[in-house]
Amino acid sequence: MRILELNIIEFGNIKDKNIRLENGLNIVFGDNEAGKSTVMLFIKFMLYGIPRRTAKSADRDRALNWSTRRASGNMKIEANGKSYRIERRADAYPKNDYLSMICLETGEPVEGEPGEVLLGIGIDAYESSCSIAQMKASEISRAGAASALDNMLVSSDESIDVQKVIKKLDEVRKEYKLNRGEGGIIYQTNIEINKLSEKQKSITEAHLLLQENTEKLERSEKSLSEIIASCESSEELLRQLRQVETLRRFELLDKAKAELEQTNSMTQEFLKEYSKQGKLPNETDNATLLNAYFTYREAQKKLSTRQSQYNSLPSIDKDSEQLASIGEEIEAKCGASTIMSYINSQHKKARMGRITAIACLCLSAVFGALSLVLLPLAIAAGVLVALGISFVFVSAKAKKKRDAACREYGKSFSELEAFLNSCTEALRQKRISSNEIISAKARLDEAEEIASASAHHLVELLEIYESVTDTSEEGLRALTDKHSANILSICEKRKDLALKKQSLVGRISDLEKELVGYDRQSLMASMTIDAEQATPELLAKTERAAAYYKNARISAEEKVRVLREAIIALRARISTSPVELADKICKLNEKLERDTHYYEALVLAMESIEGASSAMSGNVTPYLSRAAGEMMCALSNGKHPSVQTTKDLTLSVDQDGFLISADRLSGGTKDIAYICLRIALMQRLFENELPPLILDEALCQIDDTRTQGVLTALSELCYNSQCILFTCHSRELDICQKIGLPHNEIAL
């Protein structure tokens, strides 16, 4: 493709300018601000249009004429053997952009962007191939310039640093999803979705439970109110029935009071009746009467005993009477013992005299015999005989006295003592009997007296009740029995009356106590049921029913309470509507889907860039380094025989046998390497027909010798096409003239 003519009507700072371009080398020469870059922009505008205004690109502003704010012009070109006229107009609004391209041979319009249609490349490719700007050493650091060369080699574009791009992509990728473990936007979104889903589930559950419980509560409340109604009606009935009971108590009280009155009047009548008799006998009276009777009976009994005792005393017979009289005599003679002791002493004396006389005589016999032997003893025998004889006399005398005394009682000595004793005994007996009789008599008399006194007392007591005619024991007994029974019955009756009164009083006071606070009239007034209905069975039944309903009410109330509490707790669990949560979850899912899609695209982009990069390093890079190396060698007259790439895809230039990495090359060498690489790229891109090669101040850092080489090479390269060199120095023109290089000079 060749540009034949540029017709700038208004563009940037240029107005109405016509530039004709030739084949081969065109050198556009002008001072700074003369409009060199405006012309370059105009060419780009004609081929690709101007982009809309963005934060990054001020191209549109630069393209619009400063005063008219419009851009317009046309360009004539030749491509693929045909010539075309491209015309464009533009203002600040992209929608007003106007474009026409006409094939001048056929006169037919051609659709599409001219650059794409004619060059077959997009604007980016155009800028990275056909259009070579100066490597602005002031803007790009040396290292930057070197890396631009590296980039060009690896990505065929000086501005593309693949590693940096991938790194940047990876940084963003990590924001979405970390390689391992937890983290990243996607993970967070997932977590949040799970959290919300859990919450939604729990709240939905709570809602369902709430619904269930609410309906249960409604049913329970309904049944509770039914129970309460039953409870109240049964209690009301119970109250009525108890009221009937109370009224019945009032009636009982009335009855008791009436009875008490009756009892009182009975008591009074009774008292009156007995007060007529002057005395109301009591139990003491009965006791006194019975005592008197018993005393009387005892006295009677004793009297008869005494009588029989007295009667049974024995009488004294004649012999005893005789003996007693003898006894009295004896007693008069100082008693039987005295008599007997006299007799006995006489008896002893007689016996002793006898014994002594015998002894004396015996002795005298002995002595007498002995006297024959001894005469003196005869005297003793004689004396003894004499003594014997005297004792015989004494004994005889004592015997005589004894017998005399015995004869007085007509009894022998041996009988006398017994006789005397019997007489004495008889006398003693006689005396005893008579004493007994006397005392018995006295006792009898006493008993008679007591008996009569007691009888008298009894009669006196009986006479209180009735005059006593029959005072016999039988009569008295009957009377006593009669009156005692009488008194007792009176007492009984009195007691009965008293008891009755007491119990009535007690009952009345109990009832009155019970009925305190009850008003009979109002009770009667508030009665709604028939008292007759109020049977005890009904009362018991109603009480049972009331108790049942009370319990039922308690349990129903408990149930309602529990349900209400459960409902409150459930309500507390429901912090938000599940539907709103679902909205949120739905939104998050959408975000997740978008993020995931983006993430996948990001990963794909990274993989693709890496793939593309490695494809290029295996394919494009070797070609570029070879082609650029050949050109470099030619341009530098063999000074730099090759351009090479290292394993890490950085560019090195062979210089004096050493490989110098791009960042250590001089500015001029770098520029040459740059131009070589660009031209190599362009040659690869446009195999058939080269587009115009546009160089903007691309040679200013290169020394004269090498500039001469470059210009010569460009002239050869673009022999059948076009090279447009923009420069502000006359050096390139001078060199061309000096070596006679054909060129078209255009002054701005």
Place this chain on the structure above:
Amino acid sequence: MKILHTGDIHLDSAFCAVSSTEANALRQHQRDILKKIFKIANEEACDMILISGDLFDTCYVTPETRELCLSLFSDFQKPIIISPGNHDPLVDGSFYKSSLLPENTFVFTSSELQYFDFPELKTTVAGYAFTSSVMTKSPLEGEVAQRENQPNLILCAHADLDSVATRYAPLLTSDILRHGFIYTALGHIHKVPETPEHIRYCGFPEGRGFDEQGDGGVLIVSIDDTGAVSAKRIITSDIRYLTEELSVTGMSCWEIERAVASRIEDMSRDCRTAIRLELVGVLTEDTLPDITSISKANNEQVISVEIINSTLCLPSSEGLEKDITLRGELYRTLKGKLMSDDREERRTALLALKIGLSAIDGKDFTDGGVL
């Protein structure tokens, strides 16, 4: 006999594309559609309503919806037969277990086949309930129960027809035929598939988003004395969601604008429509019109316009094809995927290309910058 067959109403749905206020308004609109359905049932003098599941979107039913359903049901007076679906299964506390349901509402309660007899209509409606969100066994398997008096046997069910491995009641057409249902009212598949006249999915009554495309409606099923079935669909939706593709290859900026506007006009002709327009084809970035201004098209029939740019929106795809730089290489690497028949793959590749190119050119390639 006339039957109104509806389902998949999904009352109380979540709406994520809009604000919560708007979502509530949309839910209110769903209730209005339910009212409309009952109005149609009355106007068409239907003898019963079959609801083949997913009346509600979840087990949770908002108080407003609950009240509306109860009053509509009881006002209808004639039988309403409901077969709970996977979205609104019969669980404790769910609407279907409410004691407040009117007497004319018959809800299946078991995952086994149940029958409701309507002797006055000489009809028996069979059905079952989802008792959780999953049902892997077909209730139609096994012996066919013999019915007395041989009434018209109808099936009302939420099911995934002839889809053996489904988790949503795998009913088989052969089983349906074996049971001798003269009409089978199905729910669950929202995009109504081709089925025989007597086995029908009712579809949704109104779309809720772009995944429910087009007009929504209910079926009015007439069964004559011979047992012949005919069904007609009555449109119930006030609004619809439509997604269409628009090829804009080679169009200039204003041509695209014009094409989009006229397409929007076409799409929103007979109904208020939410429009999603996917621009496809190849386009240069400069020729893409201001999408936001198109979205705000001043047309009352248009609820919203969403324009998805699925064009190969490149400086020049032809240029990229020939681009010898990394850009071109990237394009060529992704090209297979960009031309894929799989729409998702195509989308991802396109986005990857945009991201890659932006990243290469040092432009913003983040979510907001590219999408």
